[in-house]
Amino acid sequence: xxxxxxxxxxxxxxxxxxxxxxxxxxxxxxxxxxxxxxxxxxxxxxxxxxxxxxxxxxxxxxxxxxxxxxxxxxxxxxxxxxxxxxxxxxxxxxxxxxxxx
Amino acid sequence: xxxxxxxxxxxxxxxxxxxxxxxxxxxxxxxxxxxxxxxxxxxxxxxxxxxxxxxxxxxxxxxxxxxxxxxxxxxxxxxxxxxxxx
Numbered sequence: 687x688x689x690x691x692x693x694x695x696x697x698x699x700x701x702x703x704x705x706x707x708x709x710x711x712x713x714x715x716x717x718x719x720x721x722x723x724x725x726x727x728x729x730x731x732x733x734x735x736x737x738x739x740x741x742x743x744x745x746x747x748x749x750x751x752x753x754x755x756x757x758x759x760x761x762x763x764x765x766x767x768x769x770x771x772x773x774x775x776x777x778x779x780x781x782x783x784x785x786x787x
Numbered sequence: 788x789x790x791x792x793x794x795x796x797x798x799x800x801x802x803x804x805x806x807x808x809x810x811x812x813x814x815x816x817x818x819x820x821x822x823x824x825x826x827x828x829x830x831x832x833x834x835x836x837x838x839x840x841x842x843x844x845x846x847x848x849x850x851x852x853x854x855x856x857x858x859x860x861x862x863x864x865x866x867x868x869x870x871x872x873x
Contacts (some may be wrong), residue, residue, distance in 0.1 A: 693790045696834065700794040703830055707823055711804035717816050720808070724819060727826045735830055739837055751845045753832060755852060759829060761847040762856040766822050769860055773867035774815045 690740060695738030702731035708777050721767050725741055728763025791838045798831040815866050818859065825855035 710723035736756035740749045775781045805827050809820025829848035836844035 696837075697790065700797045700801075700834070702861055704797050707801045707804040707808075707827060710819065710823055711807045712830070717813075717819065720819055720864065724822055724826075727823065727830070730831075732826070732830050735833060739833060740803050742837060745842070748842050748845065751842075751849065753850045755845065757803070758852045758856075759826060762852060763826065766856065766859050766863075767861040770815065770818055770822065773863040775819075776867040777815055785830065 692738045692742035694744050695741065696735050697738075699731045699733070699735030699738060702734065703727050706731065718771060721771055724767045724770075727758045734761045789838070791834060795831065795834050795838050798827060798834060801827050802831070816868065818862050821862070822855070822859055825851065825859070829855075 706723045710720050713719055713723065733756055736752050739752050743749055743752070761762045772781070802824060805820055805823035807820070809817050809824055810818075811817070829851050832844055832848045832851070836842060
């Protein structure tokens with residue numbers, strides 16, 4: 687039963703990640719549209735996958751390591767998306783090049 | 788073939804669209820592909836550690852995630868200049 691739950695979670699995470707990358711490659715539109723496909727990978731896909739791996743593993747150290755990686759990705763994904771969007775807006779002259787204080 | 792092996796193959800295949808985004812368009816467009824590829828590669832290594840039953844494979848995403856974050860932030864800083872200034 688535990689194995690089935692873990693496999694279902696990991697599969698769901700993989701499907702979200704694959705769908706996001708496919709969407710980013712095939713979407714018609716500019717950079718700001720494509721950027722929306724970046725965050726689901728780190729905020730939905732990887733957490734589902736990580737929880738599944740934790741359920742499967744049962745080893746405390748591995749669980750801690752996987753959760754640490756998940757937490758870093760969870761924070762890094764939206765941060766990188768915002769930084770990329772800001773760089774693109776600066777590049778197109780939509781906002782000032784000065785960094786926020 | 789176990790379910791985890793299939794998940795590994797799916798994630799490895801998901802790297803292809805990310806790399807495709809990474810070779811098309813402007814530098815800032817390609818940066819999106821780099822970010823996607825870094826995230827997918829981290830997820831791939833997580834699942835690969837489970838498939839191979841090698842817990843030390845987890846050291847790779849543990850290092851890759853902060854390096855990818857720092858590297859991409861440097862790229863956004865460098866690419867953020869206006870077109871007419873560069």
